[in-house]
Structure formats: structure tokens, C-alpha cells
Amino acid sequence: MPKKSHEPMPKISDAEWQVMQVLWDESPLTAAQVVERIAQEQDWSPRTVKTMLGRLVQKEALAFTQEGNRYLYRPAVSRSACLRDASKSFLSRVFSGDTRLLLAHLVDAGKLSDDDVQTLKQILQDKERK
Amino acid sequence: MPKKSHEPMPKISDAEWQVMQVLWDESPLTAAQVVERIAQEQDWSPRTVKTMLGRLVQKEALAFTQEGNRYLYRPAVSRSACLRDASKSFLSRVFSGDTRLLLAHLVDAGKLSDDDVQTLKQILQDKERK
DNA sequence: TGTAGTAGATTACATATGTAATCAATCTGG
């Protein structure tokens, strides 16, 4: 087994998440391609996107390989690990780590459509049958 | 009806949440009392706590009334409103606004004990009977 | 009544973040 050095998850900022999402959805991508994808949703200057890419590489949340004179970027941390990490810190910060509180809040705050409720019940069924 | 000016929720930082939680749990409190409560969990200098209090007052997340030569602090924004706001931005940033994804993740990532699952089912039952 | 504690106000300071602009090397079309 390779030694898992359990590097602390890089702390990804709000804006940076946008960029990560793009690359988790599709990668590798050149900076220009990321800029395109981002443009669909955010009104950022291409410079800004480049900055994000640079910072994410520094944080080792992204990696790249040289392709001719440009870079091909790809995630260096898994989306699921980041989701786990972000969920955990959000949960502890806002809901004192009480998952049930969060769930109750979601259900309660009308965050869930009837459909969502059905899906959720299904998920729970499955989990029980597990 | 008083005119609801819908001020944009003040953006509460990670560290500031700690202080808000204390005051949502019990208020009003003097700075010294907040320092005490915080000391239970965090190893912050009393100065640091004072800074948080000051910033939260600026952001109008806290209000105070003078009591002799000291202040009595109390929340100026409701916990539930902040939970709503924080949940919303977390959800959209991390889970692209897909509540079901978040739920699936929570259930899935073993965040839920069997007990939690029961509670959740109960919550759902209640919601349906609503 | 003078002096040491407190309380709040002001200032400090490094790092993070949002949001770019400028620079140097390279590629590309004429």
C-alpha cells in the first residue's frame, strides 16, 4: 500500500469552488476552456479565472500537465473528498455538528419539494435494507 | 406592517459563528461572559473575542445596550435566518443547489447513525401528514 | 486621592480572497 500521507485538505474558497466544479465535471481542460465554461455562469474576467487556476495549483487542489505551450488542468483532489470535508466543516460550524439538526432544518425550511421527500425516503429505505 | 427592508444578511465568518452561537444560546451577555463561554471551547485570547464582538456589532449581526460601564450584547439577527442563509449558500456553492445531492451525501457518507435515520424518517412522516 | 484594573475603542499586522492588470516568452498569420 502506498503511504497515505493524509495531507490536510486544501482550503478551497467560495470563488475557487466554481472552478473546481468545472474541472470535476470535465477534465482535463486548458485554461481557455475553463474560462469558457465559467463564462456560462459567472461574469469573471479571464484574468480572474487564470488567477484561480494558479492559486488552486499552489494549493495542490489542481494539477496540470504541459501540452505544447499550454497547460491541461485536472483535479488533484477528489470531489467526494472535498464534499466530505466541506460538509463536515459546514456542519460543525453552523449546526454544531448535529446532522439531525441540519436535516430537520432542510426539511423544515421548505428546502425539500415533495419529490425530494420521496427520494429521501427511498434513500433511507435502501440504507435500512443495506 | 413594518416595512421589511430586507437588509442583506451580514456575512458572518467562521470564527464569528462561534460567538454568535454563544449569544443565540444565551443573551444578553457581557463581553466578559462571552469570553467565559467561548473559553469552554476555543483557546482564544479575550482580546480576540472582543474583536469579534466589535466586528459583529459593525456588521449589525449583534446589538448592545449599555449597562453601567459595560455592554450587554445580544443577537440582532435570528439564528434561524442565519441558518437559512448559510445553508443556502453552502448548498449552492458545494452542491450546486441540489438539496437531494446533499441529503444523499449525508446519508451516504455515514454521517447518519441508525438513530439519525429513524429520526429522519419520523420527520418525513410528520411532514407528509402535514 | 492616587493608582492599578477593566471596559470599550483604536491600531496592528500577516494571510486570504476577490478581482484584475502587466510582463515576458511563444506562436501564428502575413
Added chain:
DNA sequence: CCAGATTGATTACATATGTAATCTACTACA
């Protein structure tokens, strides 16, 4: 072969954040 476009690299700069220390005014004890 050269000028403009394009790339990544470096620099910029205001605001936010974490983490305090210093300053000033008032209070309470000796």
C-alpha cells in the same frame, strides 16, 4: 521574418479574516 495574439508568471490592490496589542477613560480599592 516580424508584429500582434495568446500563454503562463508576476505584481497589484482593496477588503476580509484571524489573532492580538495598545490607548483612553472610568472605577474601585488602598
